[in-house]
Amino acid sequence: KQEVTQIPAALSVPEGENLVLNCSFTDSAIYNLQWFRQDPGKGLTSLLLIQSSQREQTSGRLNASLDKSSGRSTLYIAASQPGDSATYLCAVRDDYKLSFGAGTTVTVRA
Amino acid sequence: DVKVTQSSRYLVKRTGEKVFLECVQDMDHENMFWYRQDPGLGLRLIYFSYDVKMKEKGDIPEGYSVSREKKERFSLILESASTNQTSMYLCASEGDEQFFGPGTRLTVL
Numbered sequence: 001k002q003e004v005t006q007i008p009a010a011l012s013v014p015e016g017e018n019l020v021l022n023c024s025f026t027d028s029a030i031y032n033l034q035w036f037r038q039d040p041g042k043g044l045t046s047l048l049l050i051q052s053s054q055r056e057q058t059s060g061r062l063n064a065s066l067d068k069s070s071g072r073s074t075l076y077i078a079a080s081q082p083g084d085s086a087t088y089l090c091a092v093r094d095d096y097k098l099s100f101g102a103g104t105t106v107t108v109r110a
Numbered sequence: 111d112v113k114v115t116q117s118s119r120y121l122v123k124r125t126g127e128k129v130f131l132e133c134v135q136d137m138d139h140e141n142m143f144w145y146r147q148d149p150g151l152g153l154r155l156i157y158f159s160y161d162v163k164m165k166e167k168g169d170i171p172e173g174y175s176v177s178r179e180k181k182e183r184f185s186l187i188l189e190s191a192s193t194n195q196t197s198m199y200l201c202a203s204e205g206d207e208q209f210f211g212p213g214t215r216l217t218v219l
Contacts, residue, residue: 036210097143
């Protein structure tokens, strides 16, 4: 059974600092990995999708890496802004379903 | 822009009522999913569907059923709502990646 862990559970940084969010998974037989953002009381917004054959994906200030063999992904957010405050979830897709981590709640202080 | 819509943002029902939650996607995706999200338990898969008329149980199907009569629409049914079904319900549609709807916050009194 796939287990997805996100560390840390919560993070508070001053505006402008770079964010590093970690995700680990136990079974490397995955199709892809997705990073999501969730604002309080809202649905999930897809940020980045990394296919199992890829090492990283970038979108604007966001960069996500994937090391499938070691079961790790890292989401980097450059030059954080107060609007980046949210919960960030990673999820891995196998041949059955998406398995989610519990999320990292980020607070960016102005 | 891809779009997944859910019929209600907030819903309040009584114990024993039959509840319908509807999800519609406009991306012509074959795969659709229903999750519930609870504090401390994260997202849990209730049911999913890989095609019209097709459904598969997820990790927590007890107390729920689903209907997929058309490709774009996937409905979650609570046959007899109970208080432990108070939760945030999220629908997703999948192509290469999963896209989520805004969620329905269901309260069962």
